[in-house]
Amino acid sequence: xxxxxxxxxxxxxxxxxxxxxxxxxxxxxxxxxxxxxxxxxxxxxxxxxxxxxxxxxxxxxxxxxxxxxxxxxxxxxxxxxxxxxxxxxxx
Amino acid sequence: xxxxxxxxxxxxxxxxxxxxxxxxxxxxxxxxxxxxxxxxxxxxxxxxxxxxxxxxxxxxxxxxxxxxxxxxxxxxxxxxxxxxxxxxxxxxxxxxxxxxxxxxxxxxxxxxxxxxxxxxxxxxxxxxxxxxxxxxxxxxx
Numbered sequence: 001x002x003x004x005x006x007x008x009x010x011x012x013x014x015x016x017x018x019x020x021x022x023x024x025x026x027x028x029x030x031x032x033x034x035x036x037x038x039x040x041x042x043x044x045x046x047x048x049x050x051x052x053x054x055x056x057x058x059x060x061x062x063x064x065x066x067x068x069x070x071x072x073x074x075x076x077x078x079x080x081x082x083x084x085x086x087x088x089x090x091x
Numbered sequence: 092x093x094x095x096x097x098x099x100x101x102x103x104x105x106x107x108x109x110x111x112x113x114x115x116x117x118x119x120x121x122x123x124x125x126x127x128x129x130x131x132x133x134x135x136x137x138x139x140x141x142x143x144x145x146x147x148x149x150x151x152x153x154x155x156x157x158x159x160x161x162x163x164x165x166x167x168x169x170x171x172x173x174x175x176x177x178x179x180x181x182x183x184x185x186x187x188x189x190x191x192x193x194x195x196x197x198x199x200x201x202x203x204x205x206x207x208x209x210x211x212x213x214x215x216x217x218x219x220x221x222x223x224x225x226x227x228x229x230x231x232x
């Protein structure tokens with residue numbers, strides 16, 4: 001499956017200056033693996049020390065937060081849009 | 092030192108009151124100056140996705156607004172602004188823990204406290220557990 005990935009400005013310098021890239025995968029987890037494979041610099045923001053996805057990243061599939069879908073196992077379809085959104089929070 | 096346009100100061104304070112009883116949040120856009128100075132030109136109000144008086148999360152609208160109203164004007168994101176509705180303008184333990192976010196390296200944490208009758212705005216740089224307040228100078232415009 002080929003999906004369109006929207007990147008926040010903060011990550012674009014690590015992705016050749018692009019705001020949108022194409023990535024392959026059948027799940028959100030595989031798409032993220034492919035983003036890091038294509039642009040290793042994005043690991044700074046995407047990868048947690050344990051190899052998973054950083055907790056400061058929210059991922060949306062066609063505007064739905066994947067935490068409320070199937071998380072990293074969420075299936076993606078050809079032509080879907082995946083948005084990477086920095087999670088900025090506090091109290 | 093953070094130079095802050097009066098219009099941005101007014102906008103963040105107004106957004107903080109508008110958000111009551113919840114915390115309000117947004118992004119600060121401007122230009123860096125020297126090693127650790129900056130001129131903050133605009134405040135971009137964002138949705139508090141938590142809708143809480145104790146916590147905030149920038150809503151997904153934040154990044155589209157940042158693209159349009161900050162980067163689109165040739166500025167950069169300088170930091171995150173949020174209100175404390177009943178506590179002082181000092182980063183909470185949650186703020187300090189969240190400042191370890193790799194997206195926020197070098198960002199300022201600007202706090203608007205509504206605890207007193209007059210709003211109090213303060214700015215901090217947080218590195219690890221080190222919380223350093225910086226002077227805010229108001230600039231006309």
